[in-house]
Amino acid sequence: MGIRVANVSKSFGDFRAADDVSVDVDSGSLVALLGPSGSGKSTLLRLIAGLEAADAGRIWITGEEATQRSVQERQVGFVFQHFALFKHRNVRRNVAFGLELRRWKPEAIRRRVDELLDLVHLRGYGGRFPSQLSGGQRQRVALARALAVQPRVLLLDEPFSALDAKVRKELRAWLRNLHDEMHVTTVIVTHDQEEAMEVADRIVVMNEGRVEQIGTPAEIYDHPASPFVMSFVGAVNELPSGSLPVRRDAVPPLPADGRIFVRPHHVQVHVTPQPGTVPARLRRLTHMGRDLQAELVLDTEDVVVAQFPREEVDVATLKPGDRLHVISCQAHAFQPDYSI
Ligand SMILES: Nc1ncnc2c1ncn2[C@@H]1O[C@H](COP(=O)(O)OP(=O)(O)OP(=O)(O)O)[C@@H](O)[C@H]1O
Incomplete structure (x- = not known):
């Protein structure tokens, strides 16, 4: 199992952002957390990453219990909606960041960064600074940076939502291809049902901090478990x-x-x-x-x-x-x- 979330709850004051959530993510699969704004998708992702501590429940990452582990110990790669590249580092040094922290040798860093720039189709952009890239290119650099340290799982929080519709669509296809090459267990948060349908092996539909349904895109669309799911994954x-x-x-x-x-x-x-x-x-x-x-x-x-x-x-x-x-x-x- 890539990720196992069992009966996890998290409240902020009186508000239950995650309410007894259980989700299994198979190793090497790509799962989308889909739901409207405020349904608890980001909270669940942050709980998996260790950026929030669960009030109740347990979390395993690649078979090891991670509930009490720190963010660093969980070894997850994270990409957020807002571009979080280091402005004063060029593309190569952004991608190299985690490797420098781990004190890799310069020659090994050079090779790994070359590999990653090829993977995200940005060979030749290594010397550019973030301000000299398009939004889509920046998110690809962010993904390369997250992948550099060979995370055990990759967590993506609305990575494409700040981009225009056409670029978003291109990046979805690109992400799916990249995933098919890499097979890193991946969870992507999105409020866009089309995005979830297009990229994910399985979709977790969330509503008010709870899981409404888990299934393949076809199961969710053809056999919705509730009126909420039916209306959220298509017109009705x-x-x-x-x-x-x-x-x-x-x-x-x-x-x-x-x-x-x-x-x-x-x-x-x-x-x-x-x-x-x-x-x-x-x-x-x-x-x-x-x-x-x-x-x-x-x-x-x-x-x-x-x-x-x-x-x-x-x-x-x-x-x-x-x-x-x-x-x-x-x-x-x-x-x-x-x-x-
Ligand atoms: N640190 C926090 N303190 C207080 N309330 C929070 C905190 N983080 C999240 N919440 C609340 O928990 C609820 C779920 O938030 P969350 O960000 O998980 O939703 P989401 O489904 O990812 O929504 P969006 O698509 O808008 O990001 C929201 O009502 C939010 O206001």
Whole structure:
């Protein structure tokens, strides 16, 4: 096991930032802690790093109990959201920092830094100072610095969130490739579900200091354990059961009363009535690149958002006020003790 967190709690005053959290991270895997602001993701990461002490529970890193160990003893690599490079050191000396502290010989440092600069695709940038780099390049230097001392685990706290969308997307792909080369057990904190889905082997969804669900990206998306998870990992319509018909082959059996949860791409839109459909008035049509998003009002006054590829419906003829016909091909229902 790369990291084991067992029944860990942490309060700040009266506030429980981590509430009986248990998470296992397999050796060599990449796990994302996903949740809204304030859900306790950073607190959990800081507890693993030893930057915070747990009030209760235990933590193991690569099989050894680390609960009472100092940050240094835990030998973790850490990268934060805000660039924390040393301004007055060039890239090489930033990457070399931990090695200098450990009194490596200059020749060994030179070789290791060359290796790392290759790894993060920054060969040729060694002489630059942080102010002469882009945001994405700085985060790659921060990652190289964290990896230099061969940490037992790598902990990343929103490492890309200060960067623009395009660079962020590039760095995600890059991080995943880097991980596949290095296989260092990695935990990344993010509030961005797309980021979690794209990079992680497994996702830990957090809400109010607790773990809501742990699973692969597909498990979390296709089999959400609660309305909270379902709405956090993708768009969803929440509707009174019975307002929008659901195809009979859809799983699971839906309650006669209560609420159902339907993803916009599971709402099928037809121009003419089809078996089982109900009418709906088109209120708004939004172009989203390849897809269209239609906001529809049912006769019950419930609003349903549908998303579908533009070639599926003759878009040229659609205009607000049109009467269309809808049915859902899939829906989720949850036990009544859950609420959003
Ligand atoms: N040192 C502290 N003292 C007091 N409260 C704290 C401290 N650190 C965190 N908290 C509180 O604990 C809660 C969880 O914070 P945490 O930073 O873990 O959340 P998060 O999920 O990482 O959120 P974000 O995405 O906004 O960083 C927040 O309500 C925060 O205000």
